Amino acid sequence: MQNQDLATHNLLQRWGLNNATVYRNPSVPLIYQLSMLQADGSSTRPDSINSTGALVAYSGKKCGRVPKDKRIIKDQGTEKDVWWGDVNIALSPESYGEVEKIALEYLGSRERLFIIDGYAGWDVNHRLRIRVFCTRPYHALFMKNMLIRPTEEELKKDFNGDVDFYIFNAGPQIIEKPIEGVTSEGCVAVNLTERKMVILGTQYAGEMKKGVFGVTHYLFPKQGVLTLHSSANEGENGDVTLLFGLSGTGKTTLSADPKRNLIGDDEHAWSDHGIFNIEGGCYAKCVDLSKEKEPEIFNAVKFGAVLENIEYLSNETREVDFSNISITENTRVSYPLEFIPGAKFPAQGGHPKNIFFLTCDAYGVLPPVSMLTPEQAMYHFISGYTAKVAGTEVGVKEPQATFSACFGEAFLALHPTLYANMLAEKIKKHDTKVWLINTGWSGGKYGVGQRMSLKYTRAIIDLIHNGELKNAEFENFPIFNFRIPKAAKNIPSEILNPRNTWKNPDEFDKQLLELAQKFQVNFKKYEDKATIEVISAGPKL
């Protein structure tokens, strides 16, 4: 839309913007065409189109999120309830004003500006209206994919004036002057009170979608709705499964299951009426993506999808080399939910029957599957033991064992125990079964053993879904006191107890003990807020 209508003009004036050329909710082909002009000032490699029709773009220096540059504005509205610390680093309203000014000046001075309007949350009672301002065509397409696309009618009804949350993405612009509380040339500043966020100094698209997720973590629990860093799908009989996990643990991969209908791959919420997806699209990792192993995701790489930071096998054919991670291990593809066959619309479901905690155990000592008691579920949800895989956060080069509360500590706006207590109440009320699934190392730690076979993880999940695993014969897994199956169809029995997969069982015992100690040290910070039942559900030395 090159000639501004009055409504668009007013939206711009509201923020002191008066760009001559503004594209408000442009079509996919138009975004493609504009991305080929490369006049967005991003100074990265040019955008292109791959052999299957996806838009290929590069994010420049930053290819993962930058948690160290994230700030939450501390004001009267937020100072009492936000969980301040390393995750939520405080920034003053004055400093926020300065970063916002830099962002708006950048956005306003560009030749072209994009506005993308969309919802966050499929439940109409809880959805937020989001408006994104950006200058890179690929960022516009990314958010068009990742937000829930409004109908023409909804656009007229809900997006004509102010909305619930604004994103000012001025990623190509760096911060060149000192600002109190800002410690690098980049800043991702979230103003929860005034419902807006600024991005400077990073062009990684994931920062926008996880920004929205963080806002829902602040707003939804106040309405009794629990936010979940999980994927979700639904079986033929309407049974819902949630798969929690930190980045790279398998939420996206395992939720795309041909036997089940996809609800969403990353961000959900659980209300008194069931679960709903927060997003309109998926954002899958591409490293080693293959048609054989992950056909649904592989086939989603087509016209309308955005490929981020990939290399070609050949510049001539524009076939993607998914094994090439020379730019980053965190290569990505974003596509609308409907690109996955059988995705469910509206993307909502009932109360979950099963929950999987996906953990990528870099030590190779946790079993591929363990059945948890409700108390163990709480203990392990608060602990959030897993590994940070390479790439998703800037600076992480190999799997790094970590405890990430609620399997998504980076996105928690409030104290972890608040989310954990809400989860405890819901799984009790709805009799949800919780399983811990190790998608990480087997047969030795990272560097010695190998990643758990995707085939076996899928087989385990199938047996839980068809009810067979529940009836297997179980044994106790020591120290952690998990119930683990002794045998299961389609899975070699020796892998079910990880001790059998290690060459040297003594080394295994030592590593298991070490991990248990790490759990205990980590849990100390939650002990004053957890019940005695939950504390005693942890590993025992």
Ligand SMILES: Nc1ncnc2c1ncn2[C@@H]1O[C@H](COP(=O)(O)OP(=O)(O)O)[C@@H](O)[C@H]1O
């Ligand atoms: N056993 C396994 N289970 C799940 N994913 C696995 C497994 N082994 C290897 N992988 C790979 O790990 C990555 C998981 O990434 P993804 O599903 O995008 O994680 P998330 O959505 O949780 O960030 C994929 O590249 C997948 O191919």
Ligand SMILES: C=C(OP(=O)(O)O)C(=O)O
């Ligand atoms: C996009 C991200 O999430 P995930 O890897 O969980 O999909 C991210 O953490 O930047």
Ligand SMILES: [Mn+2]
């Ligand atoms: Mn994912």
